[in-house]
Amino acid sequence: MSDLDHLAGSAVGGTLYGIGVGPGDVRLLTLRAAGLVRSVDVLAYFAKRGRKGNARSIVSALIADGREELRLEYPVTDEIPVEHDDYQSQIAEFYAATAATIEAHLSSKRSVGLLAEGDPFFYGSFMHMWRRLDGRYPVEVVPGVTGMSGCWTRANAPITWGDDILTVLPGTLDEHVLTERLKTSNAAVIMKVGRNLAKVRRAISAAGLLARAIYVERGTMPEERILPLADLSADVGPYFAMIIVPGEGRKI
Template sequence: MTKLEAIAGCAHAGTLYGIGVGPGDVRYTTLRAAGLIGSVDVIAYFAKRGREGNARRIVSPLLSTGQREMRLEYPLTDEIPAADPAYRSAIAAFYAATADALSVELNGGRSVGLLAEGDPFFYGSFMHMWRRLEKHHPVEVVPGVTGMSGCWTRANAPITWGDDVLTVMPGTLPEATLIDRLSNADAAVIMKVGRNFAKVRRAIDAAGLLGRAIYVERGTMSEERVLPLCDHDGDVTVPYFAIILIPGQGRRL
């Protein structure tokens, strides 16, 4: 047994592990996550069609030689709006089939590590597997460093002070809703920016927060980009790994 295995523990047969792999830099992966990644029978990960899979890319230095992998390819991602009935139907069917495939592995006595970017219980696809499988199989969720905490750390921006309340919202919300919630927020994090970037930027400006907003792209990764939001062109589509931070201004001692 290696020192890492002694500290982090090994995988148990027939158990599903939801493994949070952190914000992008493999060095932010926890000891527990690293130990399981190297010891589970099967590594499973979600991926966009034609892409490697972000979570899989993050942990590639930790994978064992010859370890079996399950690539779980989404039928679609952002090709149509998430509220479209066609999207919901296709994704629901995909999650049901994926849960069945994972169940086959678990029933066969194999341990499965399902990778999750950031933390498994924070806007993660793993949650849909947890909901379908946790009553039928042993499941352990391994927390990970969230993308937002990785980003505010790399931006050198303390996000909350004193009694500040942090509001986290997806950029997919209607513009009027974003303006309303931002107008009442002490500090905010806006996720799922991507194709919603122009709308999100307008909402931040309308809420009077443009001067405090920070744009972070691919935080902790080699292509990291951090700049004041007001310096970013608002009429573009930004990458999936983009987030906007609005640090609080509460009590500072």
């Protein structure tokens, strides 16, 4: 065993691991995360229908041939609004069935590593498994570099200075709510941009922050794209896109 493997540690049977895989660059994984990707009995990951799964793609270089994998395919993602009854019922049934599948492995004393983009406890689907299984089985959460910290670093944009208050907003909010929240924010990160891009841009403009806003698409990934929001002509962005508004802080 190498010194790095010793530091990372190995998986324990019957334990669920929420493994934060970071924003996209595999080199940003923690030692613990990388060690668990290589040592759990079952490597699980969520994926959109017909897609490979972004978390799985991030760690592909760490997965040996023949590893047992558990692909968890969402029945619905952004095809219908999150607040729609059909979305809520389908996703609830999916999470219940997924928890049961994972539980079957855990009860057989097998370790399960569930990959999570960014950090497992930050807008992560892993939290729905944690809610259902924590307390019934051992659960270890391995923190990861968040997507937003990866994005503001790649944009070379310090996000908060001094006493700046950072506000994190989902782009799914009502436009008026977004605008009012942004008006009282020193610095902001708007996530879940995707199909909400045009609405989010209007809210940022109405809050008087357009000149400071930066659009980051697939931050730290090979297809990374970074530019001032004011220069972006598109009205729809990909799932892995966010907008950051760096704080200004006190001038020293």
